[in-house]
Amino acid sequence: MRLVNLISCLLPLAVYAESLNPKYHGLPSLREQAAIQDSWRDERLANIPQLLRKHGVDSWLMSQREYAEDTAFWSLKTAIEFSARRRTVHLFFASAPEGMQTAYKFVDNTKAVFEDLKELLETHQPRSIALNVDADVAFAGGLHVGMYNELVDQLGPKWSNRFVEAPMVAIEYIATMPKAQLKWYKRLQETAWAMISEAFSEKVIEPGKTTTEDVEWWLRSKIQAMNYSTWFHPGVSILYTDIPFRPEPEPPAGRKVIEYHDILHVDFGVTALGLNTDTQHLAYVLGPNESRDEIPQGLKDGLRNVNQLQDIVRENMIVGTSGNDILKSIRAQMKQKDITGRIYCHPIGDWGHAAGTLIGMTNLQDGVPVLGDIRLLNQTYYSVELYAEYFVPEKNNTVKFYQEEDVYWVEDNHWDWVYGQQTEFLVVQTKDKTGIEDGLKTQL
Template identity: 60%
Template structure:
């Protein structure tokens, strides 16, 4: 038999549920899933992007005062840059794949040469072209610090030096910004599809952080992670890292947790965090969002004000970072400007933003790292490039009176370069409201054992 108190509670929640449902018609547009085109069409799209990127290489070489750029690799020992310049139907380098690019090719020399060979003839052909064009400097990817510029394997480098001889060895140089800018520059035609990937990532998060997936008191954070992985597979996408779902309770969600810690059960009133990305068509996204698990019958007006203020604080840090990202300025200088402005506005937090695109953590300068908030050696000293994508990744701390605790609000969104006057903008959007898990009234009965 139902106790009078139970009846009263149920009645009140029914009224609240009715009010909540009446407000749903004014909800903001829900992000949509985007299906990928057929594989053949994808390949044509990606190859068009590749051709645009290759056409920009002479300009990059001219910018850094280098006459030629030489890459060479064997199957399964590819140079990092290979993956940004290959055709969509290439799954690895074949035999020995050697590529030579010129800054100012003159007839009869072409601006781009590619040899796929496993005989000594490749070196004879390479030497013939070099003798004809006579480049004074030839860049090779052997930098000791920048990963994207150090892709030539030691054995291949030794082979090249042995085959080219002293004359050409003296002209080999390392210029790390060539590979960085080649990989980091996003051709304009990529943006429409990058938006679709980003919206798809939002859509997966939106559904994953909802009552369609989460049953408070039963669903674990690991359940949601694997639901997201399954959804990615269902859409024929993939990902570059395992989704990470956590309950924000004062612990660092990125620390190495044990299996038992990962099996954390989600419940009413929890603040959820996800770090998530999708991969398709040679592009990667990176997103961190927050959600709130309502009690049955509640709506967004019932979210504690302290949590809303914390999210708003993190949004402010996002805007600070975006506004301080000046092309040509180093990541370390941008980091210093961001932290100074945060301090002046009374905001405590950290900034650790990175380039994205061909790789999840792609080529370009780093604006802080999670554990490096003074400066980032080498990578933080690189200049910020235009025509690239960035993940604005950070956190802000805020004291939440309703929890009597200082909580950390983690956010991450991808941005793209518009132009000199406009600067940067969000690829899809900026999370300004919590995703909401809205349990049905039946969950109240279940929890109360009715």
């Protein structure tokens, strides 16, 4: 028991120590990347029959044209497909007669494809055919109206009368992450941390000269240099304590230059291997020759407060519970612990804002219609995105502490950080330039 307690004490320190020095991870060759991505895709495709049975449908049909793809297409395609070709049709079955397949794909620009489809439907005799026609969920509503009308006309009433809506088929297919993917997702997340750590350092920032926009473009350039990409432009901001902070804030006129003792915030994500990350971290700009110890204690306490809120969110993310019920439990616990803030967590993976339930939105803290009613799935990734307010005596004001970290599902019923949790401010350490110049003159 003493050994178990010791490990329990040391584990947070190990995560904390690791998070202080994140490393960059380069990507393999494009050919190797394609092989990796296709192996993940094959694993997901193999799960479709079970998924159809789970949601009570016999088949799943998608049809799309080049540049008018079904949303689900992007999670079905191979790594070397950049769009649908001609008319691309996917048909999946929950089961198949002996000697037949459960998955079919057609690429054709003639009406002959519909005769092939009818022949398959006659052989398999599905009682229900799921289409992605949901009005509220993008991941289950990607069938274009022209394609829908064509399916009705060409397949005829015998089969079109069996068309059904089963949005959870597409949602769960896209949301389910293969186990083998996690190794690379961790590397991507660590690389994002490394980029943020370098961006928020004296290597990039010179107080009184560097602007927030300079740091944003440094991050974009770093992404490109490493052959990564991103799903949104990085957002770097100065957290002002005299005005409310807004998403994608515009600072007061003329105030984009980073100065000593500023609190910096970044919203940043990288994309590679068909995966996306999302992270928000905070940094503090030290004055000349100051050390980390001189960060105002109120700021340290504020970060500890938002860390507590992050942990509350993870604890309440119970698989099988709706996002709205999870949000309700989180807010009740926030009230109990006297934490003021907002919760807006979202699934992540194939997309930056991916398939699955939402746990709050910035403007919807009492529940999210439709998307908040979906039940939380396991085997997926989530961004724990939120802020907590905290009164900082040294600033004589309340500061909003923004944090976002990605989590993944662990088999023993809990969510863990993909890489880590920011528990200390990043610091921009600067030296007294006058002292440096005097030292150089002495040496000369």
